[in-house]
Amino acid sequence: MPLHLKNARSVTRYPSTTTATSNLQDSIPSRSSENKRSKSLGHGGRASTTSLNDQIVNATVKSQFLQRYEEMNQEIERLHRQSQCTGMDKQELEKVESELQKTKKDSKLMLQSQKALLEKIVRQDKKQNYRRFFWGNHEKRVRKLKKELNSKLGASLSVDAELHRLERQSVALRDVCLPSMDHSGSGGTREQSGGDTMDPFMRLESLKREKQSLLCSFLHTVPSSDAQEIQARISMHVSEMRACECIRNQVEKCAALYREALQKLCAALSDLTSPEYTSTMKEFVANCYPLAIEAGRAIEAASLVIQPDTCRRYTKYAPELMHVRAPKFPQAISDFARRATRPNSDTASGQKVEEIGKLKMAEKVLILMQRFILDRLEIIERWSLQISKDWNRSESSYRKLENQLQQEIGSGTG
Known part of the structure; x- marks a missing residue:
């Protein structure tokens, strides 16, 4: 065999360098696009999972709030019903309250009459400096006014004593009508105040305050554009x-x-x-x-x-x-x-x-x-x-x- 043919047959045929480079460059964009798609799919999956978790948390918070809100409303209504006196106690309390209001009006009228007499006495003292030649009439008028004032003061003291008696009686009747309750209600509304019993009025006020705070805090979870405005106004x-x-x-x-x-x-x-x-x-x-x-x-x-x-x-x-x-x-x-x-x-x-x-x-x-x-x-x-x-x-x-x-x-x- 001729030598030149033998050398030609032993030469290995490699692909062109330019062709391989172009093929590699064509394959890179496709891989990068695939990576981007896979990353975007991963982020989208995590975002959807996060939003789903938020929805679950919000739903849980709302359900807990509604449950707590209903419990507090029921407890407040129960306290209102229990605060209504019935029977003879209610009739006696209404009678004492009417007498108390009447006595307060009488006391107010007594104080007004005292003030009018005091004004007259002060005016007589001012006239004394200008009319010294009417000294006898002045002393006589002042003695008359002081005598009338003395009777008014005595009546006022008796009215005040009656007023204090009726106030104490009213408080005692309210204590009878509103006995201290045991905490046998819902577990969420129990409060300890230095013992096992608590004044109904104090407990009612504490429940109202807790309800107000609960409403204000829940507004953060309400998906509404007016939530912030309502929260500020509340x-x-x-x-x-x-x-x-x-x-x-x-x-x-x-x-x-x-x-x-x-x-x-x-x-x-x-x-x-x-x-x-x-x-x-x-x-x-x-x-x-x-x-x-x-x-x-x-x-x-x-x-x-x-x-x-x-x-x-x-x-x-x-x-x-x-x-x-x-x-x-x-x-x-x-x-x-x-x-x-x-x-x-x-x-x-x-x-x-x-x-x-x-x-x-x-x-x-x-x-x-x-x-x-x-x-x-x-x-x-x-x-x-x-x-x-x-x-x-x-x-x-x-x-x-x-x-x-x-x-x-x-x-x-x-």
């Missing part, structure tokens, strides 16, 4: 209602202290206007002055009850009770009262104080303090009415939003 009205309750407690404490001061001053003025009063410094310091000091301390304590936030919220009423300037006794009276407590007190100093007219000024301070307290009690009454109006308005708005939220829950779970 939170606002709930905060308004709680603020009104807190302020009402402050006003009630303040009113109790002013009523205590009023009783002290009524007793002091009864001694001052009684026919047996001899208008001596020693008698005034022994009988009237201590009661007036206790009344002044009650007024100061009442001014400390009102909080600064309350003053900023109710600028019409709160400053009148927070920044008080009750009438003060002359310094000579206070000094003599301190010296009178000593065993070796000098009675001649009391006569000197009487001679310079300080005793008349001290007697006038009692009248001014009584008028001051009556004015503040009227302010407290108007303020209490305003707080009740604010609370009722917030409670009505909250009820509307609660009904709207229940509709949202029904549409979200339906």
Whole structure:
């Protein structure tokens, strides 16, 4: 065989380099596209799994909320039914409540008549400076007014005693009608308060607060565009209602202290206007002055009850009770009262104080303090009415939003 043919036969035929490169480049895009499709399918599967888990969690939360919400509604309805007195207890309670309301009206009329008499006495004292030549008529009119005031004070004290008796009787009847309940209801609504029993009113209020918090927290899971707006409005009205309750407690404490001061001053003025009063410094310091000091301390304590936030919220009423300037006794009276407590007190100093007219000024301070307290009690009454109006308005708005939220829950779970 020729040599050139032998060499040609031994040559191995390899494919072209350019052809292999082009084939490899054609195969790479197809593989990358397959990888992308596989990755996209993987992410889509995980996303669908996550959304499914979220739906399951939301459905579970909604079912738990609805179960808890129904339990609380049933418990609240049960407490309302149990709070309704029946039989003889209900009739007796209604009778006591009607007598209590009538006595409150009588007490209010008594206080108004006292205030009118005090205004007349103050006007007579002012006329004294201008009409000294009518001194006899002035003394006669003042004695007549003080005698009438003494009778009014006695009637007011008896009415106040009857009012306190009826209030205690009303509370006792409510305790009989509303006995402390055992926690035999649903397990989710049990609360411990230092024992196995709890006041129904306290438990009812705690359930209402828990229901409000539950509604606000559930709005995060409601798929609605109005959920945030409803949540903000519900939170606002709930905060308004709680603020009104807190302020009402402050006003009630303040009113109790002013009523205590009023009783002290009524007793002091009864001694001052009684026919047996001899208008001596020693008698005034022994009988009237201590009661007036206790009344002044009650007024100061009442001014400390009102909080600064309350003053900023109710600028019409709160400053009148927070920044008080009750009438003060002359310094000579206070000094003599301190010296009178000593065993070796000098009675001649009391006569000197009487001679310079300080005793008349001290007697006038009692009248001014009584008028001051009556004015503040009227302010407290108007303020209490305003707080009740604010609370009722917030409670009505909250009820509307609660009904709207229940509709949202029904549409979200339906």
